[in-house]
Amino acid sequence: MIPIKIHTQPDDSTCGPTSLHAVYRYFKDTISLSEVIREVPYLDEGGTLEVLLACHALQRGYRARIYTYNLHIFDPTWIGLSNDEIIVKLEQQMAVKNGSSKFHRATLAYIEFLKLGGELSSHDLNKKLLRQYFDQGIPLLTGLSSTYLYLSAREYSDEEGNSVYDDVRGYPMGHFVVLCGFADDQQKIVVADPYPDNPYFKDNYYEVSVSRLLNAIMLGMTTFDANLLAIQPADFEFHQE
Numbered sequence: 001m002i003p004i005k006i007h008t009q010p011d012d013s014t015c016g017p018t019s020l021h022a023v024y025r026y027f028k029d030t031i032s033l034s035e036v037i038r039e040v041p042y043l044d045e046g047g048t049l050e051v052l053l054a055c056h057a058l059q060r061g062y063r064a065r066i067y068t069y070n071l072h073i074f075d076p077t078w079i080g081l082s083n084d085e086i087i088v089k090l091e092q093q094m095a096v097k098n099g100s101s102k103f104h105r106a107t108l109a110y111i112e113f114l115k116l117g118g119e120l121s122s123h124d125l126n127k128k129l130l131r132q133y134f135d136q137g138i139p140l141l142t143g144l145s146s147t148y149l150y151l152s153a154r155e156y157s158d159e160e161g162n163s164v165y166d167d168v169r170g171y172p173m174g175h176f177v178v179l180c181g182f183a184d185d186q187q188k189i190v191v192a193d194p195y196p197d198n199p200y201f202k203d204n205y206y207e208v209s210v211s212r213l214l215n216a217i218m219l220g221m222t223t224f225d226a227n228l229l230a231i232q233p234a235d236f237e238f239h240q241e
Contacts (some may be wrong), residue, residue, distance in 0.1 A: 001181040001190050002139045003063065006204055007033055009194035013164045016040065016048040018194035019141050019176040020056065023231050026139060029060070043105060044184040047174065048160060050143040050227045051109040051118075055233045058116040065119040067129070070221050073106055080124040083114040106224050123226070125214050126180075130189070134181040138232055139192075142217050143225025146175030149208065149216040150200040163200065174223030183207045 004200045006022035009015045010033075017036040024031055040051050054064040068074055078086050094107045114120065123129050129140040130210040133140055147154055154170025155163045163173065220226035232238060 001183075002134065002137060004139055004178050004192040006178060006192040006194055008035070008204065010198055010218075012157075013046040013048075014040065014048070014145075015052050015194045016079070016176040017034075019178050019192075020102065020231075022054045022178050022192055022194070023139055023141055024057075027062075028235055031060070041109075042156070043102060045102070046157070048171065049105065049109055050176070050225050050229050051105055051113050051143065053141065053176075054118055054229050054231070055113050055116060056116055058113070060235055062231050063119070063123055063211045063234055063236070064113070065111070065230045067121050067123055067230075069125060069218055069226040070224060071123075072103065072221060072224055073110060074120075076122070083117075084189040086120060087111050087114050098179070098218075125217060126238055127210055130179065131182070133230055133238070134179075134197070137236060138236075138238060140228055141176065141229040141231065143174055143176055143181060143220045143227050144201075144216040145172055145211075145219035145222060145224070146195075146198070146216075147172045148219045149175065149177075150198050151197045151210070172222045174220055174225055179213075189213050 003025055004022050007018055010019040014037050015239055017040045021033045021036045036147055040048055040056050041046050051066065054066055058062045078089055090107050090111055094104060106108040106192050130140065132140060153165040155165055156162050157175045175195065180190040183190055190207055193204055218226055
């Protein structure tokens, strides 16, 4: 198991920066959690996007690769195009689609990610992909559906911006966690979660079945994520089969 040490997120909107900081900490980066929280951009409605976390890492000199399953933003036929070609496609799409503000913000963030030299990839989301990273000591940061991961009621934000569980008024919610490796039985994934008060596991560290985790990642598409983010130092060579 990869020895990730994660802080508890300070509030409901900082799970992304807190997860990113845990990865930095693993790679002996001395940046503080408060600095990461201050520097990572946020969405108007709160929270952030995995691609914005990736941009922060690229600006700090890391390599960043995103495996995306987000069909809101990417057409499957774009995978394999150069960064410049994908940027053109994103700009064309933004010009013809009357999407939400989140759609436009995500598109602009992916354009920045590609201009910074980020790698965009696609691979069937399965144990083999995860194992390749875990075996080489690389944790994976993922944006997923917390509603499905925790099997909780959906949520809405109250007047103070706090999340409230409500099975009728609520909406599916996204969340960020760090994947640390396989459990001893090889049927579960060890998760470092910045939200210890989650309604199912009630801890910063827990094991979850592979199938449930992969489904939760895919359902992250409802909140414009559904990604895996691999961050590694620039001089680290990752070998993919």
